[in-house]
Amino acid sequence: MLDWARWGWRQLTSMRTALILLFLLALGSVPGSVLPQQGINPQAVQQYYAAHPALAPWLARFSLFNVFAAPWFAAIYLLLFLSLAGCVVPRTFRQFGAARQQPPRAPRNLSRLPLSVTMASPLAPDAALAKASALLAGKRFRVRTGDGWISAEKGYLREAGNLLFHLALLALLAAIGMGGLFGYKADRLLVAGQSFANTVTALDQFRPGRLVSASGLQPFSIALEKFNARYVTSGPDTGEPAAFNAYLSYRAQPAGPTQHYDLQVNHPLNVDNVKVYLIGHGYAPVFRVTDGTGHVVFDGPVPFIPVSLNGLTSEGVVKVPDARPQQLGFAGVFLPTTVNVAGKLESAFPAPYRPAVSLVSYAGNLGMNSGVSQSVYQLNTGRMHKLAIAPRPLAPGQSMRLPNGMGTLTFAGYRQWISLAITYDPGQLPALFAAIAALVGLLVSFLVRRRRVFVRAADAPEGGATVEFGGLARTESSENFGAEFEGLSKDLSAALDSPASSDLPSSPDERE
Amino acid sequence: MPVNVGLAQLSDHFLLATVFFYALAVLAYAGDFAFGRHGAAEAVPAEQAALVAEQAKIAVTAGVAARTKASAPETAAAGTLTDGAGQAGAAAQAAANGAAGTGPAVAAPSRWRAGGPPAGPWIRAALTLTVIGLATQILGIVTRGMAEHRVPWGNMYEFVMAITCAAVMAFLGVSFRFRVYPVGLFLMPPIVLALGLCAIVLYTGAGPLVPALHSYWIWIHVTAMTVAIGSYIVAATFTVLYLIADRYASKQATGFGAVLDRLPGADALDRLSYRTVIFAFPIWTFAVIAGAIWADQAWGRYWGWDPKETWAFITWVVYAGYLHARATAGWRGRKAAYIQLAGFTSLVFNLIGVNIWITGLHSYAGIN
Numbered sequence: 068m069l070d071w072a073r074w075g076w077r078q079l080t081s082m083r084t085a086l087i088l089l090f091l092l093a094l095g096s097v098p099g100s101v102l103p104q105q106g107i108n109p110q111a112v113q114q115y116y117a118a119h120p121a122l123a124p125w126l127a128r129f130s131l132f133n134v135f136a137a138p139w140f141a142a143i144y145l146l147l148f149l150s151l152a153g154c155v156v157p158r159t160f161r162q163f164g165a166a167r168q169q170p171p172r173a174p175r176n177l178s179r180l181p182l183s184v185t186m187a188s189p190l191a192p193d194a195a196l197a198k199a200s201a202l203l204a205g206k207r208f209r210v211r212t213g214d215g216w217i218s219a220e221k222g223y224l225r226e227a228g229n230l231l232f233h234l235a236l237l238a239l240l241a242a243i244g245m246g247g248l249f250g251y252k253a254d255r256l257l258v259a260g261q262s263f264a265n266t267v268t269a270l271d272q273f274r275p276g277r278l279v280s281a282s283g284l285q286p287f288s289i290a291l292e293k294f295n296a297r298y299v300t301s302g303p304d305t306g307e308p309a310a311f312n313a314y315l316s317y318r319a320q321p322a323g324p325t326q327h328y329d330l331q332v333n334h335p336l337n338v339d340n341v342k343v344y345l346i347g348h349g350y351a352p353v354f355r356v357t358d359g360t361g362h363v364v365f366d367g368p369v370p371f372i373p374v375s376l377n378g379l380t381s382e383g384v385v386k387v388p389d390a391r392p393q394q395l396g397f398a399g400v401f402l403p404t405t406v407n408v409a410g411k412l413e414s415a416f417p418a419p420y421r422p423a424v425s426l427v428s429y430a431g432n433l434g435m436n437s438g439v440s441q442s443v444y445q446l447n448t449g450r451m452h453k454l455a456i457a458p459r460p461l462a463p464g465q466s467m468r469l470p471n472g473m474g475t476l477t478f479a480g481y482r483q484w485i486s487l488a489i490t491y492d493p494g495q496l497p498a499l500f501a502a503i504a505a506l507v508g509l510l511v512s513f514l515v516r517r518r519r520v521f522v523r524a525a526d527a528p529e530g531g532a533t534v535e536f537g538g539l540a541r542t543e544s545s546e547n548f549g550a551e552f553e554g555l556s557k558d559l560s561a562a563l564d565s566p567a568s569s570d571l572p573s574s575p576d577e578r579e
Numbered sequence: 580m581p582v583n584v585g586l587a588q589l590s591d592h593f594l595l596a597t598v599f600f601y602a603l604a605v606l607a608y609a610g611d612f613a614f615g616r617h618g619a620a621e622a623v624p625a626e627q628a629a630l631v632a633e634q635a636k637i638a639v640t641a642g643v644a645a646r647t648k649a650s651a652p653e654t655a656a657a658g659t660l661t662d663g664a665g666q667a668g669a670a671a672q673a674a675a676n677g678a679a680g681t682g683p684a685v686a687a688p689s690r691w692r693a694g695g696p697p698a699g700p701w702i703r704a705a706l707t708l709t710v711i712g713l714a715t716q717i718l719g720i721v722t723r724g725m726a727e728h729r730v731p732w733g734n735m736y737e738f739v740m741a742i743t744c745a746a747v748m749a750f751l752g753v754s755f756r757f758r759v760y761p762v763g764l765f766l767m768p769p770i771v772l773a774l775g776l777c778a779i780v781l782y783t784g785a786g787p788l789v790p791a792l793h794s795y796w797i798w799i800h801v802t803a804m805t806v807a808i809g810s811y812i813v814a815a816t817f818t819v820l821y822l823i824a825d826r827y828a829s830k831q832a833t834g835f836g837a838v839l840d841r842l843p844g845a846d847a848l849d850r851l852s853y854r855t856v857i858f859a860f861p862i863w864t865f866a867v868i869a870g871a872i873w874a875d876q877a878w879g880r881y882w883g884w885d886p887k888e889t890w891a892f893i894t895w896v897v898y899a900g901y902l903h904a905r906a907t908a909g910w911r912g913r914k915a916a917y918i919q920l921a922g923f924t925s926l927v928f929n930l931i932g933v934n935i936w937i938t939g940l941h942s943y944a945g946i947n
């Protein structure tokens with residue numbers, strides 16, 4: 068049993084398994100980019116279901132619409148990281164153990180090394196070795212001396228860099244996991260002039276990590292004072308956005324001072340380690356509805372959702388549940404720059420040069436008390452009837468009288484809204500540090516080359532010493548070692564007063 | 580600031596000239612294969628051969644031993660066939676023989692590094708044309724950036740220009756360092772083709788960036804990506820040539836084998852490719868990290884499995900697999916080469932396929 072476990076562990080931590088897992092990870096990511104993903108674009112997933120009703124449930128069974136949260140995907144990367152840990156952690160201990168390890172003994176015959184040179188020195192062998200030892204130590208080689216030989220090695224950092232890289236990847240995974248457990252994401256639509264506090268009820272969409280408590284959210288509040296959008300007004304890109312500025316005022320604490328921030332794309336607001344991003348914008352026409360009894364039953368902005376990015380034509384609905392005698396509902400479009408194209412109203416430009424709304428009116432039961440939750444952007448007209456009014460675009464300030472004494476709707480004007488993404492990810496900074504550490508480790512392990520040199524000195528028959536100097540590079544792609552060895556042998560022969568200092572070796576062939 | 584139309588037109592002219600010079604360079608590289616003098620023996624100038632021979636002699640007398648590969652006999656042959664180097668050639672020959680046996684091994688440096696086939700007139704012409712083309716390309720990119728008052732790689736057209744520029748730079752860097760100029764015959768035609776297609780299909784007039792790209796991170800992230808991709812292109816060229824050379828290595832130097840004669844050996848190509856990946860991989864890693872930091876500022880998360888991110892991740896993983904495979908017994912050689920090409924395929928798919936078929940947050944390409 069233990070043998071089996073040992074065998075399994077050896078298999079798991081083998082490079083072959085790691086390679087296969089690595090490729091499975093790459094292969095497993097492919098459907099995540101080809102198929103629509105629930106976490107990224109849920110509408111696209113719904114469209115896919117509609118287009119492929121037979122296939123989609125099967126794909127869903129294998130979590131192919133949620134690949135990056137799928138159990139099988141987690142299995143691949145967890146096995147990979149287990150394999151990695153099983154390989155790297157013991158190596159790390161060995162590396163620490165080897166921190167003071169001595170280079171190996173010099174081989175007997177240095178001329179068999181990839182690089183070697185023989186020189187004569189007038190010095191005695193021991194003195195020559197001492198000089199060589201001092202020279203190599205001065206060049207930050209780790210030197211070991213023996214009887215008639217020196218062995219020296221350099222580039223121990225390479226293994227350290229390699230380990231740092233792999234350990235940093237483990238740390239990166241841990242940081243990502245930490246963000247997933249303790250972080251949260253939320254969205255919030257904010258109309259100019261309005262404000263909200265960072266509480267679960269005030270957020271439009273709240274997606275907490277597993278270990279986030281709703282009461283523990285950072286207690287800031289944000290108000291949108293003004294929003295400016297600039298667009299390209301000439302050339303082929305006319306109507307393309309040029310700049311967005313959302314002027315916010317915010318408090319980090321309920322009793323804290325009010326601060327101001329110019330929120331832009333690419334320039335998030337950081338409040339209490341929570342980041343607030345500008346991710347969308349649109350128009351919120353302001354309506355005032357007076358019902359059949361003469362009461363103002365609705366007065367305020369209603370966010371409309373852009374349906375065409377070019378002219379920013381926006382759709383939305385107005386629900387007036389308090390209207391008497393019947394509840395009222397309106398559905399329609401807001402056009403920032405209204406133009407009449409062959410009898411059809413369109414918006415020609417995203418900026419509000421000639422704003423107008425065009426609404427269809429309904430009366431009846433909005434169905435808001437039925438217990439079924441409703442979207443604020445959709446009108447349930449099942450139990451309502453359409454009111455007979457000739458459709459006519461309203462300019463700001465214009466009103467529309469509803470038939471049968473149902474009341475009046477006034478298009479009072481418009482405001483702009485922005486949508487904010489609010490994210491808190493405590494794993495972010497650790498992830499950044501881990502990524503930087505991985506990069507540093509990678510560079511160190513690629514740039515540092517391990518190389519060994521050896522010196523042997525023996526009595527020469529004619530007096531002095533015969534000094535053999537040999538070297539080998541221990542890592543691939545280190546042909547620069549040839550030049551280094553050449554330089555070292557020059558230095559050595561100078562230190563040894565060797566007359567044969569011009570007999571320098573050719574550069575070496577590369578080693579595998 | 581409005582687009583400077585004059586500069587934008589100048590840029591277009593420069594880039595047209597680039598295609599022209601690169602195409603001429605391709606002809607010159609081909610001319611080298613067709614009409615250049617073949618065989619290392621003839622190509623090595625006498626003094627250089629003498630130098631090699633001298634080194635070989637020193638190697639013998641000084642007791643320098645080197646592990647020899649197939650390259651040693653070639654250099655040895657160079658020695659024997661060149662005037663004044665016969666003796667050393669014989670010595671090197673003996674050394675090569677010795678390496679094959681058990682005696683003290685002595686060898687000369689491998690051909691591709693110590694000399695490579697030196698540049699003949701055709702190669703010199705090809706290199707000159709390549710350098711001129713590179714100069715006009717850089718001018719074209721710079722003038723485009725000046726015309727637009729922004730980073731000159733903000734849409735697909737500009738990005739392909741920048742990538743090909745980086746690839747040519749990487750190629751020139753490698754070939755000047757390791758004298759593998761004839762590889763230009765295999766690298767430059769795809770570059771010319773890409774530039775031509777880019778000018779016809781992808782051309783986008785000079786204009787401003789969308790707000791989503793208004794960030795200094797575009798300089799960091801996209802520039803690093805460009806350099807890494809350019810290097811990966813060069814590495815992939817070496818690998819394809821390695822696979823071909825490896826296949827034909829055992830056969831006689833006829834037909835395609837004769838073409839390969841002017842290229843470095845299979846081993847050398849493999850190592851060149853590896854070294855180029857070693858150069859590109861950390862840059863790619865950095866570019867992905869920089870992209871994550873930018874994504875965090877722009878979209879509120881540093882990683883969101885956007886299609887572009889996913890494919891960058893796949894590319895990273897496969898190239899990491901290549902680096903590991905090359906160090907693993909049973910995977911190095913052809914298998915590792917195939918892994919690298921798989922990585923390159925995912926890179927190309929990320930560049931082209933993701934932009935065309937998959938919409939995501941990275942849809943800045945200007946392709947409709």
